[in-house]
Amino acid sequence: MNHVVFLLVPGLHLLDLAGPAQAFSTASGLGHPYTLGYVAEQEQVPTAQGVPLLAGLAWPQLGPDDLIVVPGWRTAALADSPVLGAGSLRALRDHHARGGTVASVCAGAEALGRAGLLDGRRCTTHHDVQHELARRYPRATVVRDVLYTADDRVVTSAGIASGIDLALHLIATRHGPAVAAQVARDMVVYARRNGHEPQASAMLRYRSHLDDIVHRAQDLLDTRFDRPWPLPALAAAVGVSERTLTRLFTRATGGLTPLRYQQTLRLERAEHLISHGTTVDSAARAVGFQDARMLRRLRARTGGPDADGA
Missing domain, CATH: 1.10.10.60 (Homeodomain-like)
Structure with missing residues (x-):
């Protein structure tokens, strides 16, 4: 995961974006270089918190070691989520098909569902829209009461701050739990248990x-x-x-x-x-x-x- 590209959707939650971005940026500062990029279908992206963001319109060249993250957005129902163009959905599908990893935070799982990446896989999202996600994508297995899921390079997390847990999981998978523990320490966050699943490592379990x-x-x-x-x-x-x-x-x-x-x-x-x-x-x-x-x-x-x- 040398490149981490965030696909920005209008109305996105700032923490859905900032949490994972900070985690990968911190890992880069610890000697594990990442290049962070931001892509959208429009240059200026409004956020749910009122701060507009600027993004590029062109996708960078990505390889199997790279990651695409879709932060979530404010919505009462997934069916009312912002429209994602065919090009963005194709970018998600093609990256996964080439061996890359795709991830979502909160309602961002809807984008992965529209791209066909949730079918036959375990996934999760914010508790307010878990039932709707299961109805919209019946071939997916929506897991409740977990912070994140990982299934065949499709990684999804629950609401808002759980994007940090998702990022720490990916960093631990890539670089080992000691690096993830250092990132969590630098960010002054708790390394939390993932629902019913056992904690991945004592290096994280005793860092709270x-x-x-x-x-x-x-x-x-x-x-x-x-x-x-x-x-x-x-x-x-x-x-x-x-x-x-x-x-x-x-x-x-x-x-x-x-x-x-x-x-x-x-x-x-x-x-x-x-x-x-x-x-x-x-x-x-x-x-x-x-x-x-x-x-x-x-x-x-x-x-x-x-x-x-x-």
Whole structure:
């Protein structure tokens, strides 16, 4: 996703646009370059909040690694949504057909539906229009009570601020959860759970706090969880005493010490490796345990299987 192009529709909600745009811009500032573009069927696009926006009329050249996002707009009913021309709908279809990813925020799912991209796929939208979306596109599976869905490079999110969650998901998929956690931290947003689905990573699950010292410690542990991190070294790296770091860390993460947090990261990665065919012994070495006994104890403690290949 080197290019992220936003298709702007008259009456769009500013936060539907600004949230994902800020997330990708922040990721770019962290060393993962993105080029953001804005395309519309008219040069000046009115917004629901009254701020007019300027956009280009020509689509840039896009490849399979690029992303098109359709922010949502203010509407009482999807049937009354602004008209999208054949060229815009064709651009959405063609980009997906070439292997690219398309995404929507809020009512923007209507544009994907009109382009035929929701048929046979899971999707979601703002709770006020979920029933209508299901009626208008009966071949789609509209999922309720989730922040976003992803199905065959068609990614949809619920209302307004959930566009940030969608963007963080895409960044985590592309660059890993540690980068997504850094973006969420820089934006001072909570990394929220996605409805009934489990949180993707402990790197995001324990970031719902505003303690900068703890975030800095987590940044170090996230990027080097497979290496030794003695508490004195970690405390010195973030500029506080061992006792202060432990106290702040435990409070911010809901009871985890830095060591337990590191073990959680190691266990999570080990479970991923084991699920893809790695033995317990090999997984233990890969995540930084000197032998497999500690990994087996942690897996047993959390209710996980205790045998190779299980």
